[in-house]
Amino acid sequence: MLTVENLRKSFGGVSAMNGVSLAFAEGSLTAVIGPNGAGKTTFFNLITGAFRPDSGRVLLGGDDIAGLSAPEIVKRGIGRAFQIASIFPSFTVRDAIRAAVNAHQGRHARLLQRFPIAEAESRADEVMELVGLGSRAGVASGNLSHGDQKLLDIALALALEPRVLLLDEPTAGMGPEERWQMIETVHQLWERKKMTLIFIEHDMDIVFKYAQTIRVLSYGTVLAEGTPDEVRRHPKVIEAYLGAHFETGVHAGTQRP
Amino acid sequence: MKRSPFVRDLLIAVAAIGLLALLPAAFPAKAVSDFVIRLSALAIFATSLNLLVGYGGMVSFGHGLFYGLGAYSFALLMQKAGTSVPVAFALAVLINAGVATVIGAICIRLKEIYFSFLTLAFQMLLHSCIIAWTSVTGGDQGLTGGLPRPPFLGIHLGEPRQLYLFCCVVLVVSLLLMRHFVQSPFGYTLRMIRDNPRRAGFLGIRVWRIQLLAFVVAGVFGGIGGLLMSLFVSSAYPDFAYWTVSGEAVFMILLGGMGVFLGPLAGAAILLLLNDMVTRFTEHYSLVLGIVILVFALGLRKGLLGTAADLWVRWRAPAARQPAKG
Amino acid sequence: MDLQALLTCVSTASCVVTQATGGFISGMLLFLVAAGLSLIFGTLKVTNFMHGSLYMLGAYFAYTLYNLTGSYTVAVIGAALGVGLFGLIFERFFMSRVYNADVLMQLLVCYGFILILDDAVKIIWGPEFLAMGMPATFQRPPILLAGGVLPVFYLFLIGVTLVVAAALAFLLTRTRAGKIVRAAATNPTMTSALGINTAVVFGGVFALGGLLAGLAGALAVPVRSLVAGMGFSILIESFIVTVIGGMGSVAGALVGALLIGLVRSFGTIGFPLFTEGIMFLFMTAVLIIKPSGLFGKER
Numbered sequence: 001m002l003t004v005e006n007l008r009k010s011f012g013g014v015s016a017m018n019g020v021s022l023a024f025a026e027g028s029l030t031a032v033i034g035p036n037g038a039g040k041t042t043f044f045n046l047i048t049g050a051f052r053p054d055s056g057r058v059l060l061g062g063d064d065i066a067g068l069s070a071p072e073i074v075k076r077g078i079g080r081a082f083q084i085a086s087i088f089p090s091f092t093v094r095d096a097i098r099a100a101v102n103a104h105q106g107r108h109a110r111l112l113q114r115f116p117i118a119e120a121e122s123r124a125d126e127v128m129e130l131v132g133l134g135s136r137a138g139v140a141s142g143n144l145s146h147g148d149q150k151l152l153d154i155a156l157a158l159a160l161e162p163r164v165l166l167l168d169e170p171t172a173g174m175g176p177e178e179r180w181q182m183i184e185t186v187h188q189l190w191e192r193k194k195m196t197l198i199f200i201e202h203d204m205d206i207v208f209k210y211a212q213t214i215r216v217l218s219y220g221t222v223l224a225e226g227t228p229d230e231v232r233r234h235p236k237v238i239e240a241y242l243g244a245h246f247e248t249g250v251h252a253g254t255q256r257p
Numbered sequence: 258m259k260r261s262p263f264v265r266d267l268l269i270a271v272a273a274i275g276l277l278a279l280l281p282a283a284f285p286a287k288a289v290s291d292f293v294i295r296l297s298a299l300a301i302f303a304t305s306l307n308l309l310v311g312y313g314g315m316v317s318f319g320h321g322l323f324y325g326l327g328a329y330s331f332a333l334l335m336q337k338a339g340t341s342v343p344v345a346f347a348l349a350v351l352i353n354a355g356v357a358t359v360i361g362a363i364c365i366r367l368k369e370i371y372f373s374f375l376t377l378a379f380q381m382l383l384h385s386c387i388i389a390w391t392s393v394t395g396g397d398q399g400l401t402g403g404l405p406r407p408p409f410l411g412i413h414l415g416e417p418r419q420l421y422l423f424c425c426v427v428l429v430v431s432l433l434l435m436r437h438f439v440q441s442p443f444g445y446t447l448r449m450i451r452d453n454p455r456r457a458g459f460l461g462i463r464v465w466r467i468q469l470l471a472f473v474v475a476g477v478f479g480g481i482g483g484l485l486m487s488l489f490v491s492s493a494y495p496d497f498a499y500w501t502v503s504g505e506a507v508f509m510i511l512l513g514g515m516g517v518f519l520g521p522l523a524g525a526a527i528l529l530l531l532n533d534m535v536t537r538f539t540e541h542y543s544l545v546l547g548i549v550i551l552v553f554a555l556g557l558r559k560g561l562l563g564t565a566a567d568l569w570v571r572w573r574a575p576a577a578r579q580p581a582k583g
Numbered sequence: 584m585d586l587q588a589l590l591t592c593v594s595t596a597s598c599v600v601t602q603a604t605g606g607f608i609s610g611m612l613l614f615l616v617a618a619g620l621s622l623i624f625g626t627l628k629v630t631n632f633m634h635g636s637l638y639m640l641g642a643y644f645a646y647t648l649y650n651l652t653g654s655y656t657v658a659v660i661g662a663a664l665g666v667g668l669f670g671l672i673f674e675r676f677f678m679s680r681v682y683n684a685d686v687l688m689q690l691l692v693c694y695g696f697i698l699i700l701d702d703a704v705k706i707i708w709g710p711e712f713l714a715m716g717m718p719a720t721f722q723r724p725p726i727l728l729a730g731g732v733l734p735v736f737y738l739f740l741i742g743v744t745l746v747v748a749a750a751l752a753f754l755l756t757r758t759r760a761g762k763i764v765r766a767a768a769t770n771p772t773m774t775s776a777l778g779i780n781t782a783v784v785f786g787g788v789f790a791l792g793g794l795l796a797g798l799a800g801a802l803a804v805p806v807r808s809l810v811a812g813m814g815f816s817i818l819i820e821s822f823i824v825t826v827i828g829g830m831g832s833v834a835g836a837l838v839g840a841l842l843i844g845l846v847r848s849f850g851t852i853g854f855p856l857f858t859e860g861i862m863f864l865f866m867t868a869v870l871i872i873k874p875s876g877l878f879g880k881e882r
Contacts, residue, residue: 048459074461086459088452091445099445103460108446109467111438111474114263115445156460316686367874370630370686374826375870378863381819385860396856500819504694511691541706547698554691555680 001026001196002047002078002164007056007066009046016042017053018220024164029190030198031211039220040200041083044166048080049073060164079162083169083200085149089142093133093152096141098124100159123159130189131155147178151185158189165189167199171206179203183210208232262440270433277425281418290421292533294489296526297428302482302502303509303521304435308475310507311515312439314451315468316369318503319376320479322360322383325498327353327480328487329387329394335404337393342409349484350477357476361469377500384498399494404487414488424485431478436518438474447471512553514563523562589853600731602848608737608806610844611744615799616817617824617836618751619792625831626764626788629682632693633673635818636700637793641666641800642809643708646715649804655718662801663794670793674786697814704811713809721805740802747798751833764788819859820847823866829879838877 002024009017017039024030032040045051047058049070058066065073088096101120102108110117116124128134131151136144141152150170157165170186171179183206190197201207207214207228214231216223224234231237281290302324309315330352334345364375387394395401406414414420438444446467449457454464487493496502505528506521513524535545592598620634644662649655673696681688721736755761767784799817807813824843828835843862850858869876 050459069463070458071461071463074459080459082456086453086456088449088456090448090452095445096449099442099449100460102442103446103457103462108442108462109470110442111470113442114261114437114440115442117442156456160461310687318690363871367870370830371870371874373686374822375867375874377822378826378867378870382860382863382867385857385863389854389856389860391856504690507687508691508694511687541702543698544702544706547695547700547702550691550695550698551677554688554695555677 001028001061002198003057003059004047005057005059007043007046007058008054009042009051010054016220017046019056020217020220020222022215022222022225024196024198025213026196027194028196029187029210029212030196030215031207031213032198032200032215032217033202033204033207034217034223037219038217040217041168042220043217044080044168044200047073048078048166074160074162077161077163078166079157079160079164080166081150081153081157081168081170083172085146085153087141087144087149087152087156089140091141092138093141093144093148093155094124094128094137096152097127097155097159100156101127104160127155127158130158130192131185147174147182150174150182154186154189158193162195164196164198167197169200169202171201171203179206186210263437266433266436270429273429274425277429278422281421287417288533290417291489292529294421294424294485296522296529297424298482298486298489299506299509299525299529300482300522301428301431301485302479303506303513303525304432304518305475305478305482306503306506307510307515307521308435308439308447308471308478310510311520312444312451313447313468313471315365315471316373317364317376317475318373318500318507319378319380320475320506321498321500321502322376322380323353323357323476323479324483324486324502324506325380325383325387325493325495326356327483328493328497329400329483330480331484332400332404332487332493333393335406336400336402339405341407342412342414346484349480353476353480354473357473358469361472361476365465365468365472377503380498380503381500384495384500387495387498394493394495397495400492403491406488406491420488424489427481427485431481432519432522435474435478439518443467443470508550514566517562517566520562585855586853589849592849592852595730597730598852600728600733602852603845604731604733604737606845606848607841608740608844609847610841611741612799612803613817613820613824613844614837614840615744615747615795615802617821617828617840618748618833619795620821621825621828621831621833621836622764623788623792624825626767627682627785629678629689630686630693631678631789631792632690632818633696633700633814634792634796634821635814635816636697637666637670637796637814638800638803638817639704639809639811639814640669640700641797642804642807642813643704643800644797645801645804646708646713646809649715649718655720655805658804659798659801663798666797666800667790667794670796671786671790673793674789675782678789679782679785700814701811708809708811710811715804715809717805736805740806743798743802747795748833748837751795755833760787820862823862826866826876827869829876832876832878835876835878 003022005021007017007020008015020043032043034040042051046053049068049072053066056066057064060076060078063076065076088099091099095116098116098120099108101123102117105120107113107117107120128137131154133148133151133155136148141149144152154167154170167186171182174182186197186199187210211228213225213227215225216231216237224231224237226234277293280293302320305323306317306320309317309320327349331345331349334340334348335342340348360379364372364379367375388397390396412419412423414423446457446462450462450464450467458464483497486497509524509528510521511524512527513520513522515521531546531549532542535542539545592602616634616638620631623629623631623634641662644665645658648661649658652658677692677696678689681692717736721734721739723735725735726733726738755765763779763784764787767779767781820843824836824839827842828837828839842865846861846865847858850861854861873879
């Protein structure tokens, strides 16, 4: 489905992505983990066209999309949400999602119709219901709680019906209880929409409970990959990143590594 | 079932034209109809700038370029090429659209203050060309000899009353069209880009295309404003392309409130009124205007209509949810 | 357009000398105004659209002080200090209130001040053109160079400006205050985290900008006539200069000002009606090719 080959990127001589090759199976749920500065967000930025890779390929269903612009990559079916919720503060929840649906349906530049367009309505309602924002449809996005803003960010991506969804720390900045709610919502989304979902996460309890497979990045390289059990037992991971107590299966979760 | 918003706007527009048509009967003074004509030109111009500034977050300092361009292309077509009013109107719109496409494509690549400066530079470049190209434009004297206004379709613009009605209709139709664009999917996309251009890009929106479209639409209507003014003064002057035209339009927008569609119209009306009243009582118009500007800039940030709209929302529903701007 | 006249001029040494010195003093005055504008933008990211009015105030202050005291030295120093103080007051009581607002609000506050000051000048000094005349010290026969005329005052003006430019460069690169200003420009949150009072820095920069503009106005009085609204054309030219040279760059302001000064003096011979057009053409070209300006840092 989504494959990256030998991806490299440096900023002003400092190497941020050092030849990363990874594959994500269609319909899989993958967590990307790694210490701060490991290059997780850079990895997302390179896939989604925020930055152009120095070299390497990004294959989506066989097509090389490396170097395309962000809108072009979105059109090919990769959606993303951000670590800090990226929304449209003056829009109500419903209007923001409607506008995103318009963009997906290619109707966003129409001058002669009135907003909202009837064709976008059912899709917008469905997306709101999917993330559970239905009750806040008329609230200005800028006035939403932090958690709801994160949900809206995801909803905007979902409005595009992505084949691959990239979530950068969906639980960032939340309390423990809120985190579990959020990841539960994300997990349900994945089950219902059958898409390829890749998320960055720091909470190891969440990672090991929900991810089908895990990719560990460190200093812009792939440290390990595999199922949660494989990663948990991977010597390099234990040595370099997770710490000794993972061997015994103790949860290292709630504090950020 | 609720009436569709477009039908509602249309009804308001028809009512507005009706009221404006009756106005001279109630106030026959020439000063009143002249006021409305000048207002029509400036209100279209200020509203078109607000498409960029208020709805698109693109702070152009050089929108007067299109005001001047519209005035000169229309006036020159009428005077030198002897075209009829509708043809000159249509050609002036096309010229503005063409120039806006080229200049917009160059300016939009720049962000923030650099975008502002580049638009200003282009405007002043046009101003310099008008001053320098005396054989065509009459230089700093403006176009001399007046505009011929041959009748078309039974409309005779040399007749003050018909000119008045023509300007009223152009004003209301222009506002109706701009209102419609602002409420279209394009208008919402433009607001998305204003709020968060990066996110808009990650929703598959090619930001520059939307911004360019906005620039062209604004340029066309800015030109229509200038064209009406040249029709009224029966000439065109380099001052139409001077930077102060842009400065005043910015002030009109802020005065009326950029978050409300009719804010620039209200701002234009207030500024014109202020101008006419103050100059009657004192020669120190600048001093009074300057103080008014400071009061607005430091006090009423959202403009008159914006402040009124806030009060209205608060009054209607004390714990109200705030709807999307515009 | 009269390119023939321009060609004749540039092929005659005397004409070149006369026009070049004229261009140089325009450039020097422009530099003093543009340097302040550039410094304010570089540090505060605020465009001071009323900077030209500070220049005008400087000229009128100097005019009055000279008539009162009869000393041009007192007039220059007094005008510079007075306008510096005015800049500080303007920043503290008006501009600082709109830092967090839209750039349009900043534009508007400045626009309001331009209008008020122009009318105030008309009320206080009258609407007619005023001329101070050359101070006695400089009433000497001009130096002749290759047949071109070089008034003594021009040399003084160029000398003073170059000294100020050097002092400014020293202040910004070698002193603690200058380093703070430059740090505040690149990273305002960092400097306030370090316990530096940004309000003092911002006020200081505005005062310095006002001082430079006031100095320019005072130096201009013997060679320019005074009228309300005189700040406007120098404001526009300073903008062009700062954009060409790069916002926030003092060296850029010097190069840009000399360029524009020369364009002005030679342009009036070759294409008197399109001199401004040429300047805007320069500005447009720079903005398209290198938006940050010739000496600006890429952002």
